[in-house]
Every structure is written in structure tokens, then in C-alpha cells.
Amino acid sequence: MSADEEIAVYDEVEIEDMEFDAAQQIYHYPCPCGDRFQIALEDLQDESNDIAVCGSCSLMIRVIYDKDDLPKPDPDPQAPEQPVEQVPVAA
Numbered sequence: 001m002s003a004d005e006e007i008a009v010y011d012e013v014e015i016e017d018m019e020f021d022a023a024q025q026i027y028h029y030p031c032p033c034g035d036r037f038q039i040a041l042e043d044l045q046d047e048s049n050d051i052a053v054c055g056s057c058s059l060m061i062r063v064i065y066d067k068d069d070l071p072k073p074d075p076d077p078q079a080p081e082q083p084v085e086q087v088p089v090a091a
Contacts, residue, residue, distance in 0.1 A: 007051060007060065013037075015044075015065035018052075022071075033057040045070055 010032075018027040025041040035056035043049040050063045 007062075009051065009062045010059040012062045012064055013052075015063055015069070018063070020071070027052065027063065029061065031057065031059055033059065037061050039063055041071065 013029055015027065018029045020027050020041075026038050027041065027044070028036045028038045029052060031037050031054040033054060033056050035054050037052035037054050037060070039049065039052035044063065044065060045067065047067060050065070052061050052063055054060070
């Protein structure tokens with residue numbers, strides 16, 4: 001899809017109206033079909049996608065947000081830990 005094509009969205013929703021699942025790192029919002037729209041925090045953080053989709057129907061919503069207000073990404077659990085600087089204690 002070219003950049004000048006518009007995606008037909010059901011609605012535009014402020015991120016403050018969505019719920020955040022910290023364990024799964026996703027935002028979700030109720031869909032009229034009974035399921036829910038979902039979008040990953042990672043997609044919003046790298047600004048690659050602002051469209052939340054429903055897993056049960058073809059509806060989509062555009063998420064309105066400010067990147068600076070998003071939760072900060074969790075550190076990579078497999079990344080090596082930074083060594084803690086040892087401070088000598090005066091005797």
C-alpha cells in the first residue's frame with residue numbers, strides 16, 4: 001500500500017481510553033463485535049503502526065497518542081546486566 005492511500009478505520013481512539021496489558025505489552029479496546037482491538041506497545045514506540053485490529057472481525061481503529069507518553073520498554077531479560085560500580089568504603 002502506498003503512503004498516500006488511506007486505511008478505512010472504524011474509529012479513532014485516544015490511547016487514554018484503551019487498557020494496557022503490561023504482561024503482554026499490548027493496548028486493547030472493546031470492539032462492537034464483542035472481541036477487542038489490539039496493538040502492541042512496540043509498534044507504537046517505533047511509530048511503525050498506529051492501527052489496532054480486531055481478531056474476530058475486519059474492523060480497525062486508529063490510535064491517537066503521543067510517543068513521549070508511552071510506557072518505556074522493559075529491558076531485554078536476556079541482555080547482559082551492567083556491572084555495578086564498586087565504591088570503596090573508608091575504614
